[in-house]
Amino acid sequence: MKSLNFVSRHFHQRMALALLLTGFVTFVCASSQALPADDVITIGVVLPTTGSESKPGTYQKEGIELAIKQINDAGGIMVKSKGKKLKINEIFYDDSTDSKKSASLTERAMSSDAAVAVIGGYSTALGTAESVMADRYKTPWITTGAGATAIFSKGYQYAFGTLSPVALIGTTSAEFLGYLVDQGKLKKGMKVAIVVENTDHGIDYVQGFNEWSNKHAGYFQVVVNEKFELGATDFSGILQKVKSSKADIFLSDAHLPDYITMHRQYLQNGMRHQMISYGARGPEAAARQALGAGTDYIFSGIWWSNKLPYPQAKKFAEEYKAFTGHDVDSWYAAPAYDGMRILAKAIEAAGSLDKTAIRDALKKAELKESILPGQVLKFGANGQTEYPFVITQNKPDNKVDIVFPKDAATGEPVAPIPAK
Amino acid sequence: MEAVEYLDLLLKALLLAGVYAAMAVGMTVVYGVMKIVNLAHAGFLMLGAYFALEMFQRFHIDPILGAVLALPVFFLFGMAVHWLLVRWLPKSDTPTLASLLLMFGFWLVLQNVGYLAWGNEDQSILTPLTLSSIQIGEISIPKVNLVVFGAAVACMVVLQILFHRSWFGRSMRALIQNPYAAQIVGVDDQRTSRLTFGLGTAFAGFAGALLGMLYSFSPDFGRQFLLRSFVIIVLGGLESISGVALGAIVLAVFEIFSIRVPVPWYSHGAWASYYLPASYQPAMSFALLVVVLLLLPKGVAGLLERKWKAA
Numbered sequence: 001m002k003s004l005n006f007v008s009r010h011f012h013q014r015m016a017l018a019l020l021l022t023g024f025v026t027f028v029c030a031s032s033q034a035l036p037a038d039d040v041i042t043i044g045v046v047l048p049t050t051g052s053e054s055k056p057g058t059y060q061k062e063g064i065e066l067a068i069k070q071i072n073d074a075g076g077i078m079v080k081s082k083g084k085k086l087k088i089n090e091i092f093y094d095d096s097t098d099s100k101k102s103a104s105l106t107e108r109a110m111s112s113d114a115a116v117a118v119i120g121g122y123s124t125a126l127g128t129a130e131s132v133m134a135d136r137y138k139t140p141w142i143t144t145g146a147g148a149t150a151i152f153s154k155g156y157q158y159a160f161g162t163l164s165p166v167a168l169i170g171t172t173s174a175e176f177l178g179y180l181v182d183q184g185k186l187k188k189g190m191k192v193a194i195v196v197e198n199t200d201h202g203i204d205y206v207q208g209f210n211e212w213s214n215k216h217a218g219y220f221q222v223v224v225n226e227k228f229e230l231g232a233t234d235f236s237g238i239l240q241k242v243k244s245s246k247a248d249i250f251l252s253d254a255h256l257p258d259y260i261t262m263h264r265q266y267l268q269n270g271m272r273h274q275m276i277s278y279g280a281r282g283p284e285a286a287a288r289q290a291l292g293a294g295t296d297y298i299f300s301g302i303w304w305s306n307k308l309p310y311p312q313a314k315k316f317a318e319e320y321k322a323f324t325g326h327d328v329d330s331w332y333a334a335p336a337y338d339g340m341r342i343l344a345k346a347i348e349a350a351g352s353l354d355k356t357a358i359r360d361a362l363k364k365a366e367l368k369e370s371i372l373p374g375q376v377l378k379f380g381a382n383g384q385t386e387y388p389f390v391i392t393q394n395k396p397d398n399k400v401d402i403v404f405p406k407d408a409a410t411g412e413p414v415a416p417i418p419a420k
Numbered sequence: 421m422e423a424v425e426y427l428d429l430l431l432k433a434l435l436l437a438g439v440y441a442a443m444a445v446g447m448t449v450v451y452g453v454m455k456i457v458n459l460a461h462a463g464f465l466m467l468g469a470y471f472a473l474e475m476f477q478r479f480h481i482d483p484i485l486g487a488v489l490a491l492p493v494f495f496l497f498g499m500a501v502h503w504l505l506v507r508w509l510p511k512s513d514t515p516t517l518a519s520l521l522l523m524f525g526f527w528l529v530l531q532n533v534g535y536l537a538w539g540n541e542d543q544s545i546l547t548p549l550t551l552s553s554i555q556i557g558e559i560s561i562p563k564v565n566l567v568v569f570g571a572a573v574a575c576m577v578v579l580q581i582l583f584h585r586s587w588f589g590r591s592m593r594a595l596i597q598n599p600y601a602a603q604i605v606g607v608d609d610q611r612t613s614r615l616t617f618g619l620g621t622a623f624a625g626f627a628g629a630l631l632g633m634l635y636s637f638s639p640d641f642g643r644q645f646l647l648r649s650f651v652i653i654v655l656g657g658l659e660s661i662s663g664v665a666l667g668a669i670v671l672a673v674f675e676i677f678s679i680r681v682p683v684p685w686y687s688h689g690a691w692a693s694y695y696l697p698a699s700y701q702p703a704m705s706f707a708l709l710v711v712v713l714l715l716l717p718k719g720v721a722g723l724l725e726r727k728w729k730a731a
Contacts, residue, residue: 052640054540198699227699231644233439233635234672236432237679238698240425256542260636267551268562290544290636294551 040089041077041347043068043340044109046120046130047145051097056332057122060144061092063333064119066323067340077344080351088344091115099129106130110137116353117142119339122332124148124200127161134158140359142343144336147303148200152384158359161384162335162342162377166201166253169279169301170208172389173251176299176404176413177275178212178219185415186248186274193224193247195238195262196279197254202227205253205279223247228262230255235262239269253279260290267294274416275299283392283400285329296396297417299403301389304334304372307402307410308390313371338377342367373408425680428559433676434669435562438569441668442630443645444652445575446623448664451653452596453616456506457515459523461624461649462642463530468494468628469637470538476545483545484567487629491622498621501526502614511609513599534639542636550633568630572668575623579661592616651709657719667719671705678704 045064048057068088071077076087091113095102102121109115110133117140121127127146134141135156143151147163180186194209196202206225213220223245226238239262242250250273254262259281266276281287282300306317306328316337320328328334346361347353363379370377374387391404393413401411443465450458468490475486505526509519549567553560583589591612594602603609628642635641648671655670656663679701682693696704712719 050535052540052638227697229699229702233644234436234676236429237676240429240680244425257636260544268553268560270553270560286542286544286636290546292546
């Protein structure tokens with residue numbers, strides 16, 4: 001018994017020592033991370049690289065890291081108050097596509113890591129969770145993946161976004177269809193059925209479409225305006241409603257799985273419209289894999305395309321491939337890349353690492369030679385940028401063309417969709 | 421709405437019921453015998469879909485055959501999961517927190533294994549059957565949904581035969597009715613539970629492979645079906661196979677028709693027709709669940725059984 005007590009006491013002493021040592025090492029490590037080094041600019045990046053949004057999150061991380069590499073390779077950012085160029089030190093956190101984790105990691109980057117700015121928030125849900133931290137910690141926060149206007153209508157002073165408002169997809173889609181009417185490809189006064197997901201994204205889309213439609217009376221008549229739950233298993237009822245309405249144009253705003261499920265049932269029902277769109281969805285390889293030629297002629301409004309004819313966009317595509325080893329086959333990396341570039345420009349303009357000075361500089365910043373549509377990136381009064389969307393249209397044999405606006409077009413729009 | 425549209429929707433509802441029944445039957449079997457709410461069912465559905473995809477892409481095996489092949493593979497997998505994890509759970513007549521946590525944790529493990537193995541990209545299986553339909557006048561019947569419906573009916577029939585004509589089925593029924601009495605008369609509860617879990621997993625894998633032909637899927641696949649499975653099981657009466665079919669039909673009809681049938685509405689001194697917005701569909705399904713739990717705790721099947729006995 002005595003020996004057992006001795007062993008137990010000895011064990012506890014060792015355990016206590018081990019815990020103390022672990023605590024000390026953790027403290028030292030944490031302290032070294034928390035204390036901002038004088039000769040670097042600490043930028044926090046919070047994105048999902050695991051979980052359901054890991055693919056776009058990884059692409060955005062790659063875009064940011066490419067910009068950081070290019071800035072650091074050029075010697076860093078000139079900070080006047082330090083009298084020298086400082087390199088960027090990125091502190092990256094994976095939020096695992098969990099909004100609670102996303103918010104707490106943003107808080108950590110802004111408080112204990114003392115980042116001068118944080119970039120992150122892919123998808124509206126995660127961006128919304130992160131956005132509340134910016135004003136709380138008075139740290140500039142740039143979301144490169146959340147486009148819902150709800151985030152920017154709360155009067156936040158430190159929140160910025162490099163995605164154009166989702167409402168603009170609706171507006172640009174309406175503008176594109178109006179352009180086709182003006183071209184004589186579609187008739188005026190066509191009936192439109194709109195079916196969107198029941199989220200801020202879907203609501204913004206409808207609002208954008210109606211805004212343009214109301215300003216241009218006589219172009220379209222909305223005959224169905226419905227919302228559906230995310231991840232729905234069946235669209236029979238809703239599609240029958242669309243069918244009964246005898247609409248000429250079918251517009252939807254949906255996430256990829258819903259786009260695939262809905263369009264599959266659309267095709268199985270033998271439905272046909274003169275024009276079809278699923279909002280920002282359309283050219284994805286997964287949709288082509290699921291529906292084959294069934295996705296031909298679908299048009300979509302997207303934030304960026306690797307087919308944009310700007311030289312800087314082409315250069316970015318080449319550099320991105322050299323940096324990551326794969327093509328830039330989606331829009332995700334571009335707004336993230338320019339998000340980091342405009343932040344660097346703002347830090348240089350602020351001339352110091354004071355967060356409020358950087359925030360003020362971001363409000364005035366203008367990134368010329370932006371790779372995004374319109375070629376200039378700047379933030380509006382609410383912190384969100386507003387550049388035009390490009391409309392792409394799927395063509396047979398897996399071809400995708402930019403069809404609108406005309407100055408960026410790589411092909412002619414096909415309208416109405418030819419009968420098979 | 422015209423008569424032909426009602427008929428079209430009714431057919432679509434029946435086909436959807438087939439999908440729902442296929443996905444819920446495995447969960448019902450496990451709940452009935454073991455009183456485990458198998459949250460990992462969604463993970464098995466996901467693995468079933470990927471199994472069919474791998475068979476299709478690597479060996480060019482038709483997904484329908486892939487679904488059949490999934491049965492023995494997932495049966496063995498389910499037995500292994502039972503041997504490794506489930507058998508250690510404390511025995512109980514009612515679902516326990518330990519079983520819920522274990523199955524939820526295992527679902528998360530399966531999901532993450534899925535992310536590691538296949539990434540998070542949405543995958544689909546495109547065969548000549550996927551987009552083709554049988555056209556009867558204005559009504560179109562998707563062939564792939566017909567196949568899933570047929571498979572679901574076959575599952576139910578096989579399970580009913582197994583339930584009533586085999587020693588294993590009788591053991592299962594005995595355990596459902598009274599686990600203590602069943603053990604007294606010589607039913608080996610461990611062995612029956614292991615086989616039941618294997619059977620439930622096999623049906624989940626089978627259903628997952630079939631669902632992979634209807635929907636795109638990622639490692640997160642199955643979540644939307646899990647909630648509906650609960651509704652179906654409760655509607656059907658928790659432990660009844662025929663109840664699953666009934667629950668699936670009730671849910672599918674309710675979901676599809678809820679947005680297309682006009683609800684009379686008295687407003688501004690006159691009656692008007694009001695259509696429920698489609699976004700209320702899930703809310704309607706779960707309202708149905710609450711109503712059934714309150715008014716018919718033994719489900720619709722239990723009510724019919726009582727009426728049958730009274731007659």
